[in-house]
Structure formats: structure tokens, C-alpha cells
Amino acid sequence: MPEIKVGLHAMPTDDFRQAATELILSDQVDVLECTFDAHWQLAENKISDYQYPDWYQSLIQVYSDENSLLGHAILLSILSAKTSARQLCWLEKLERECIERNYLHVSEHFGFFEADGFIDGAPLPVPYTKDAVMIGRAMLKKMAQSSNKDVGLENLALAFSKTEAQEQGAFLNDLLDKPNNFLLLDLHNIFCQIANFNLNAKDHLSLYPLHKVREIHLSGGSYSKSWSGKRDAIRRDTHDGPVPAEVFDLLDLALTLCPNLEFVILERLGNTMDGEDDFAQFRADYKRMYDLARGK
């Protein structure tokens, strides 16, 4: 098996720049991932007024030129039952994006966040039905046609029930039915389900199509209050803290169970690190992830 490439999800924020520069300059970052659609203005099909900082654009370009850039998306809403003009515009922009930048592959999130003109910025679960599978497959096909790349889906932390959490792996397996499809396995999202539904880590992980995992995400999160009071707390996928020990344990396990894994990426939202202690923690998390992925 080729050596796993380890990298960072690039954020256009100063805290990321300060935390990551040392890792990048010391050649410890094999690949970068970027969310290419974060500031797309889709309603009017125009180029966004938002300009990324020069250093960020240069960084992305370097990794693009070196065939080491992964594309990640947040705005398609792959399982919306009704296709919108906004989604069609997104697909057009994807085509242009993949001509301008050299992505190794592109990925989106499982779930839907657009319905009847309402757009939620976070994906919601979808009932596992034949219709939903057809919709998702069709949209993945369009995404592959527009990008001319292999396309993947990231598993979702939120599930409305324990059963739904346990069925998501089968749902993803049904959706990702083409050879150019892959699973982006977010281990913190898996951890959220394990924590919130009191699941066994290995049993739960094994419900996902692990042979389709090409990329893994690691991140941190937070806890919020349980409304019902039947749990101590709810684990949330907020991407704003250090990587918990349980997620490193999941990485250790996943590395033995995902035979086609190629990339392991550390994610942290921009503007969530405040000062040198946080930067050092971010680099320590990266180093631990790197060593695990490289079998050190």
C-alpha cells in the first residue's frame, strides 16, 4: 500500500497561518485541503466579492501546482429532494473551479440543507429510502461530470436516532456505488455518534463501508447541554477545539480497517485559536496524527 499522505484543511484566517506555517515550512504537510465554495455567491451566478488573503491564495496555488490539493465543499446540499437553480449554478461553478485549480478529488457532505427556498448552513439527516438514494446518486454523477474528478461524501455527525446513526454507513454505501466514488470518513463525526448513542467504537465503525474510505478527517468539538436530561451532555461537531484522545484512538483503529486510505487531514475552524498555546496544541495534534498515519 502506498504511503498515506497527511495534511491540513487550510483556512484563510490568521490563526491558521500562525499555527500551520511551521508545519508547512518544515515539509510535514503532504497535502492541503480547501473548501472551495465557502464564499460562492450562488443566487446571482456572479463571482464573489470576497477576496481571500494573498498568502492563502498563494498557498493553495503551490499545492495545486504540486498535485497535492484536495477539494472540499459545503454548499451543494446533495440530498435535497427538489433540485434548485442554486444547485445548478453550483455545478456550473464547480466545472470552472476544477479547470482553474488542480484538485486530486472533490468531496461534499452527506445530508441536505436546502428545501423550499430555505437554506440551512449545516446538513440535516435524510430518511434512508430508495428515492433518497436515487437523488444522491444522480447528484454525485452530476458532480463527477462537472468536476471531471472522483467524488466523495463525508459522513454526518447528526442523526435523529440511534437507528439512523447505525444505518448511515449502509446509506453511504448505497450512494457511493460507482468506482469514482469514495467515503470521506470524519472520525470526530463518528465519535459524536458513539458518544451520543452510547455505541461501541469498533462495532459502529464497522457499519461504514470502510473499503471505500479514501480520506479521513480529524478534528475537535465541544459539548452542549442535553435538552431531555437523559444524557450528561451532547457531543457536537463544532471543529473548534483540540482533537480528543478518543478520536486518536479511532484513527488508530481506522488505519487497520481502511485498506484504501490515501489521505489523513486535520481540520479546525478559522478564528478558533487564540494565542501560542492553542497554536502549539494544533501542531501537537498534527504531529500525533502524522506519526500514527505514518506508523511511527
Add this chain to the structure above:
Amino acid sequence: MIGRDEPDLVLFQQELVSALSSTDSPDKIVQTLESNPKLNSFRSYISTFDVDMVQVANELVHKWGSRH
């Protein structure tokens, strides 16, 4: 399929987002969905909803959602 809407699921997603956009409590949101006659084919699915997870979805919709 692209270009073809799936009526039941279209309706379910509209009603779910509408219910989650309300200021009702999570148990009331579940009750509203369960008693919605347009969602009969999803009743057994809705009956499995965990109110803590509905609360999370409710927060997400209120934090990030907007009508276009």
C-alpha cells in the same frame, strides 16, 4: 433524479425545515411532525426521533438558516 422531484421527500424536507425553524420545544416539534397528515408515509421514521438530536437540529437551523 436531477430534474425530477420526489414529491414525498420534497414535502418531508419542507415540513421538517419549517418545524425546525419554529421556536417550539423539541418534543413539540416532533409532535407537530407526527401529527402532520401530509407526512403519513414518514410517521414511523419520525416516531424514532430523539428529542436531544431534534434540539441540535433546531439550534443549527436557527443559527445558520435563512430563507432565499
